Amino acid sequence: MAFLEMIKGLLGGREESLSQQSGFQFQADSEGLNFYLEKPTFDALLGGGGNTLQKIQLIALRMLEEQGLAEIMPNGFHILAADLAGLDDEQAEVLRLPERFPGSFATRIQGRTGQSGFRVDLSVQLKNGEAPFTRKGPLLQLSSTEVYRLTPAELMGLEAWERHQKLAPEARSEAANLRLMAELQTAERSGMRIDLSHFERLDVVVPENIGVTATRLPDGSLMLCPSLGDGSTPDQLEKRWSQLDMNADGGVLRIDNRVVLLEAQKMAAIKEVLGNKRIPADKVADFITAPSAFLDAALVNLELGFSVRVMGIGKLQHMDFGELDGKKQDWFALDSRAAPVEIIPKLVQSPEELEQFESALAAAREQGAERLSFAGEVIDISSPEAVERQVESLRGKFAESSGAPPAKISPDTSEDEKAKEQVTVLIREADQIDTQLLDKAAATRPLREPEWTAYARQPFAHQREGVNWMLGLLGSAIREDREDLYRLQGGLLADDMGLGKTYMSLVTAAEYLAQQHNDGGSQKPVLVVAPLSLLENWEDEVAQTFKSIPFRDIVVLQSGRDLNPFRIKGSERESLQLASLVDDDGGLDEQAIRYALHIGPEAGVKRLDMDRRLVLTTYQTLRDYQFSLCRIDWGMVIFDEAQNIKNPNALQTRAAKGLKADFKLLATGTPVENSLGDFWCLMDTVQPGLLGDWPQFRDRWVKPILNAGEEERDAVRISIGSELRSAVGSFMLRRIKEDQLKGLPSKTIHSGVSKVQAGQQVYAPNLAVCMNGLQLQAYDAVLDGYRSQRASEDMRGRALAALSSLREVSLHPRLREEAKLMTSSAKEARQVMQESGKLSVLLQLLDEVQQKNEKVILFMVTKRLQRLLKLWLDQIYGLNIAIINGETAAVAKKSDEVTRKRLITAFEAQPGFNLLIMSPVAAGVGLTVVGANHVVHLERHWNPAKEAQASDRVYRIGQTKPVHIHLPGVLHPQFDSFDLHLDRLLRGKLMLKDAVVTPEPVSESEMIQSMGL
Structure with missing residues (x-):
């Protein structure tokens, strides 16, 4: 939307001066852009004043600040050029930044790379010819009025060019000249449109x-x-x-x-x-x-040597999981809404099928039916003329081909569309099931009782039990042959959230180092792999757990913290290894690997793998530096929120399996997020040989569910889950929060779309309404559009887009019209929210909670909705609501930086009613917010485990009030709505998860009740 049109939308057609709706100004400096207002205007805006455009821009800038991408100044914000170049178009539009540069760059080369006179001149190539340019931060300026925003690749290339331009002639050595060409080639491969034809046959x-x-x-x-x-x-x-x-x-x-x-x-x-x-x-x-x-x-x-499980380096080979769940749902009401006649050619692929169709059509017409069921589809045959045209077309088609059915032609895949080959460690599959492992695990005992007086915090009874369980497995693992793939080597701590898995893991790591010291063994470094949002928590936990910290030091191996000192100068991430280095057999000469971290004794003081060092890193860093990290001989490796390695086709999962360690501990409260494939992958990482390889596991545990009939599938799922729980025995420890923490208040899940009343869940009809008006029209339009496309087009890939549209409309029918939804008063905000059935339900709920003076967390994924809800609810309730999302500001890079933890502290410190907007993806893990006792999942996550994680941020040690989880939704007057389908899908997944991680199997009567039967 053009700026003028956006301003008119904000003004609602009123003839007001555009200057009254001006937003932040921006000015480029050498490092980026300053977004600013006059100091009195900025102060008033922070206090709740300002016009609507300024408020929505402030929300966007605050979100960037929370992500660590913007720095607040006395009268505005500063954003670095690289961060601005990486903003998406939606964020750029809100901040009124220029559009991307539509042209390309032309080069003129003078001299040879071996000469000091070598020079590269750049100009921009537009439709009307070449032109000079200047760069200011992330902006490309062609004239005083023609300015564009650079992409990250363009910014990278121009910065390299400018550095070379500033070199004195005597400094332009062959090395400096070739480095410029290498950097320009990298920028071109990253997307910069630049003509390097002079060097097209040269790879630097x-x-x-x-x-x-x-x-x-x-x-x-x-x-x-x-x-x-x-x-x-x-x-x-x-x-x-x-x-x-x-x-x-x-x-x-x-x-x-x-x-x-x-x-x-x-x-x-x-x-x-x-x-x-x-x-x-x-x-x-x-x-x-x-x-x-x-x-x-x-x-x-x-x-330096890899672990016994690593066969070498090679191309990533995809593992086909096959079908994991045979249950299908009719998201688009296709069974209730007949398909148009244009779908007939897709269903009739041969003369025989045409004959069958015509026979069925004749019978339907004799009965006066307007719908025909054929090949699993219900077809609208109310127009005989339209049906006959399709039939005649098929008759002609088959007559021309002499009765042969038409060939199915697969769409060509261009080279650009093919996924880039990735190089990773090649994992040796544990294709044997070692029946002795269960007996070994059951017989383990800790070598000694921890000296609890050395710890700053004393354990709860369940934490003492958990530490002893880990120490028992660890002691046995140390004594076994490290070169044996099937040795006892790890455990899965699957405790419910809030029971102190971090504390128990740290105690175990400290006891491991103490045991090694007593035995005269090597006190190897300890690695913790966790989501970015938890690194700060791990540092805090170390300080709070020990009276005297047992580690040499703590290294946060993360960009912006301690990564750079351990990186080999000039190195790229190891995940960028070229597939061209792989030979015809899929292998890679290990000597050709480019290692990026200083490891091993030859690294001297730069060495990462120092004894007794605690290294904290993320799953992304593990993926990016997998070759270096897999060569280190770790003492313990702890995977926090280990569901991040549930996918065997992910590079970080391959790296996790390839890590070399005395003992691996996987900690997650959700070992089954989506399917039994998740659980197999986790157990295969922590204890190879316990459940066999994937084909063995699938035949034993997955196929019985797939082969079961629809009526008995859920009962089989429950039975299989409980059997699998027994099969892992003592390699998994699972305790439920309600069983261990007797002092916790009650927790109730209020669902507006599910009539199930089971366990903690109750049916709350006040949390759901039937959509009407504009929302109902928009929802039906998506259904009709999908049916129409489906009749004549290849729908591969379209279904997800249609589901996304249904989800969006269920939130608000005009969500994409962000500028038109910006309001300037509480009355306008309520009116706009009332257009959505779900948001009207939310308002009623928030009004009730406000009367109780309690606090609420609103979970949603869509950033556009986050921004709008903050604007609306700030106006309605007179608040300054914080938004917590993104993953880059989980760790403070400087002392005054806003982090999630600080935002939560401020939220909890305000007395009485308050609201916090969070993302279940970025903020739903590892944070404690016991100041709130209401959670609203306005936009439910596809993954029930992530939703449960997000909810339990408020249901932890320290919570004193009854906790209420609210699941609002909208219903369709004729069909099952998107919210109803999603609820049904999530409940089905939770049944399987509960069967695997709960020691006692769920009874058949409970299962039937949970299904609402």
Whole structure:
């Protein structure tokens, strides 16, 4: 929407001066953009004043501040250029930023890369020719009025070009010139439209480190060759070492169409290897055992070794899970709304099927029916002429093909659409089921009782039990052969949320280090992998758990914290390994891997894997630096919120399985999020051989559910779940919060769409209404549009888009018209919210909670709805509601930065009624908000486990008031609505989860009751 139209929408057609609705101004500096207002105006806006546009922009800027992307100033905000370049179009439109640059960049090359006169000139290429430009922060300026916003790739390329332009001629060495070309090529691959045709046959490579490859000769000796990590073979390199001046500090090596840029340190490493090129036969065993005795490990990246489960490095191979649940739901009311006649050609694919259709059609017409059921579809046949046209078309089609059915042609997949091949550690599958593992786990006992007086907090009884369980498994794991894939090696702590899994894990890690010290063993580093939002919590827990911290230090291996000092200079993330390095057999020469972290003794003081160090990192960092992290010999690895590694096709899951450790602990309150495949993947990570590989597991546990009839499937699901719970035995510990924490108040789930009354859930009809008016029209329009498209188009990929539209309309029928929904008073806000049945229900609920002076958390995913609800509810209730979403500001990068924890503290500190808007995805894990006792899931998450996690942020130790979880919804007057279908789907998933993680099986009568039968 153009700015002028947006302002008119905000003004509601009133003839007011545009200056009265002006928003934040912005001005570029060398680092980014300043968004500002006059100081009195800004102060008034923070106090609740200001016009509507300024308020919605303030909400957007506050959300960016919470994500760590904006810094508040005395009269506005500052955002760095790189962060602005990465904003999506919706955020940019709210902030009134310029559009993306529609053109491309032209290059003019002067001189050769080996000459000091080498220069690259850039200009912009537009439809009417080339033009000069200037860059200010993230903005590309062509004239005083023509300004565009750069993409991240364009910004990266221009910054590299500008750095080179500032070099003095004598500083433009061949290395500096080639580095510019390497950076421009990287920008082009990332999406920058730039003409590099002069270098189209040249690939500039900057090695991250120098390794070594060894070839055994006929006499038994070894011939060593430096490895550049670019895929070059020893034979190729042997022919090209003569290109290098071994007396120079740096050099350039040309191999086919690649140019390898060698800086001083890399040249020194090459000289080190070539100077010790031959290892005599009688020294080979010594070299393999201790290569650092022959080569300077400070220069050359030597082999450190993967775990027994890692077979090597290769292309990611997708694991096909097959069908996991045979139950289908009619989201689009297709059974109730007849399909148009255009669907007939999709159902009739042969002359035989046409004959069957015509027979069924004749019978329907004799009965005067206007609908016909055929091939699983209900077809509208009320117009005989329209049906006959389709039938005649099919007769002609089959006559032309001499009765042969039409061939089904698969759509071509262009090269651009093919998924990029990824390289990862190759995992050895545990295809044997070791029946002795259960007996081993059942017989474990802790080697000693923890010295609890050394801890700052004393454990609850269930926490003492949990620590002893972990120490028992850990003690047995340490004593077993590390080279045995089927050794006892870990456990799954599946306690309900709020029982102190972090505390128990830290105590176990401390006891592990103490036991190793007493036994004279190595006190290896401990790794914690957790969602970003929990890293700050883990740091706090360490300080609160111990009287004397047992760790050497704590490293937060995360961008913005401690990652950079441990990264090898100039290295890229290891997840960006080129698939071209993989050979025809799908393998990768380990010497060609480019490691990105300083690890091993040769790294010296930069070494990450120091003894007794506690390393905190995220699943994304584990994925991005998997090769380095998989080579470290960890003492303990703790996976917090371990459901993040439930997908065996994810790189972070492969990396998790490949980590080398004495003991692995998976901690999650939701080991079954979507299907039994989740549970298998977690158990396969923590204890290979317990449940076998995926085909074995699927045959034993999944197929009985799929093969069951519709009526008995839920009963089979419950039975299978309880059997599986027994099959994992002592490798999983699961306790329920209500059983362990007797002092907690009650928790009640109020559902407006489900009439089920089971356990904690009650039916609350006041939480749901039938949609009407504009909302009903918009909902039916989505259904009709889907039916119409489905009749004549390939609907692969369309169903999700249609479901998304149904979900959106169920929230508000005009949600996409954000500018028109901005209100300036409480009265207008209530009127706009009343257009949605769900939001009208929400208002009634909030009015009731306000009368009780209690606090509410509103969970929703859609950011547009978050912004609008803050605007509306601020106006209606006179609040300044915080929004917590995103994942980048979970860890403070400086002392004054706003974090989730600080926002929650401020929310809880305000007496009486207050509201907090949160995302169940980003903020529903690892946070405690016991100041609130009401939770409203306005936009329910597809994953019931994530929804439960989000709800239990308020139901934890410290909660004193009865907790109420509200599930509002809207109903359709004729069909099952989106909210009703989603509720049914989530309840079906929860039944299976409860059967697996609950020791006692659910009875058949409880199952029937939960299904509302």
